[in-house]
Amino acid sequence: MSKTGLERVRRHYAQSILRLAGVTDPRIEEVFATTPREAFLRGPPWTLIRAGFAWSSSDPADLYDDVLVAIDRPRGINNGEPALHAAWLAAVDPQPGETVIHVGAGTGYYTAMLARLVDPGGRVYAYEYEPDLAAEAARNLSPDGNVEVRAESAYGRPLPQADIIYVNAGVTAPDDFWLRALKLQGRLLFPWQPHGGWGPALLVTRLAGGYAAQPLMSVGFIGCSGTMPIEHGHPAPSGSGPPAPRAIWLRSDREPDSTAIAVYDEVWFSSDGIA
Numbered sequence: 089m090s091k092t093g094l095e096r097v098r099r100h101y102a103q104s105i106l107r108l109a110g111v112t113d114p115r116i117e118e119v120f121a122t123t124p125r126e127a128f129l130r131g132p133p134w135t136l137i138r139a140g141f142a143w144s145s146s147d148p149a150d151l152y153d154d155v156l157v158a159i160d161r162p163r164g165i166n167n168g169e170p171a172l173h174a175a176w177l178a179a180v181d182p183q184p185g186e187t188v189i190h191v192g193a194g195t196g197y198y199t200a201m202l203a204r205l206v207d208p209g210g211r212v213y214a215y216e217y218e219p220d221l222a223a224e225a226a227r228n229l230s231p232d233g234n235v236e237v238r239a240e241s242a243y244g245r246p247l248p249q250a251d252i253i254y255v256n257a258g259v260t261a262p263d264d265f266w267l268r269a270l271k272l273q274g275r276l277l278f279p280w281q282p283h284g285g286w287g288p289a290l291l292v293t294r295l296a297g298g299y300a301a302q303p304l305m306s307v308g309f310i311g312c313s314g315t316m317p318i319e320h321g322h323p324a325p326s327g328s329g330p331p332a333p334r335a336i337w338l339r340s341d342r343e344p345d346s347t348a349i350a351v352y353d354e355v356w357f358s359s360d361g362i363a
Contacts, residue, residue: 094148098122101152101170108154109174113268116177119201120170127153128197128228129167130159137166159195159221168198168256172307173198177205179304180252180275185209187249191242191278192216192256196235202254203232210234213250216244237269242266250274258287258309264338264354270294279309279331282350294337297346298362299336333357 102120106112107230125148126132132146135158142158151157157167177198182188193199193214203212212235216222222239231236247253255266258281266276274294281287286308294301333349335358338362350357 092125097149097152098124105154105170105174108171109178111174111178112180113181115205118172119204121172121178123200123204125157125167125195125197128195128200129157130195130224133160135161157190163218165194165218165221167194167197172305173201175288175305176254176277177201180254182206182210182252186251187271188212188252188254189242189247189250189266190214190254190256191266192236193225194221194256196228196237198254198256199225199229199235200232202252203229203235207234212236213238213248215240217241253277255279256309258307261350261355261357262290262292262336264340265295267292267299267336267338267355270299272296277304279307281309285324288332290333290336295362298341299338300362301333301336301357303332323360331359334359334361 099121102117106117106122113346133144135142135144137156142164154167154169154171159165159167160178176261178215181201184206186206188206190199190202190212193216199212199214214225214227214235214237216239219239222237226237229237243263245265247265250269251271251274253266255278258279260282262278270276272294275344276292278290279287280290286306288303289305289307291302291304337356337358339354339356344351347358347360348356
């Protein structure tokens with residue numbers, strides 16, 4: 089396919105993905121239309137996955153659909169579903185000049201979109217625990233001068249102060265360092281998978297009175313590398329159990345009370361909102 093033909097495919101893809109996600113933001117549509125997915129993937133041929141069914145293709149046009157693309161199938165690492173990320177990008181709403189931490193950057197496709205959404209003046213710190221993927225991400229993102237790739241876990245360590253923390257790995261609970269790194273009005277989006285497998289994506293916003301939480305959708309991500317917190321006292325909700333969290337607290341700020349629905353070493357989830 090010619091360069092012009094592939095550009096038309098990307099433009100149609102961007103429009104289709106945003107319709108699927110229920111997103112109307114023209115800035116997000118533009119980054120989907122102008123970021124070449126094949127530049128961030130191993131291959132061809134590529135292994136595409138939808139609803140558990142996998143097939144192979146060497147046609148770059150086939151990448152421009154709402155499909156997972158395998159990066160390393162034995163490790164369960166994929167380039168994620170575009171409509172999900174369109175919805176997530178709309179939820180965190182990156183703005184020019186903001187600082188983003190991307191946890192689980194993979195080979196950098198969605199990192200590139202974050203970088204372009206916060207340009208000019210913004211910066212992205214991309215954390216990738218797998219050394220080979222981090223090296224690939226650094227190469228792939230070299231044209232984006234506002235990205236720093238860090239080949240290490242973003243779990244259990246102090247992080248730069250950020251407006252957005254965008255987590256592409258499932259966690260038992262958010263790291264307390266993530267919450268501490270958020271600026272006022274900062275947004276943290278992460279997959280809460282307390283029992284492994286699927287769980288709710290939670291959007292957390294740092295307010296003057298604490299950390300407000302809002303469930304967005306059910307998702308399933310590969311687990312985040314690093315030490316997981318241990319749950320204490322209150323079982324995390326499963327199925328149609330306790331109510332969804334409306335706030336997350338640092339235990340150093342406030343100890344669990346009768347509203348607690350899940351309690352961990354450093355953080356706990358509350359069914360009450362932020363006053």
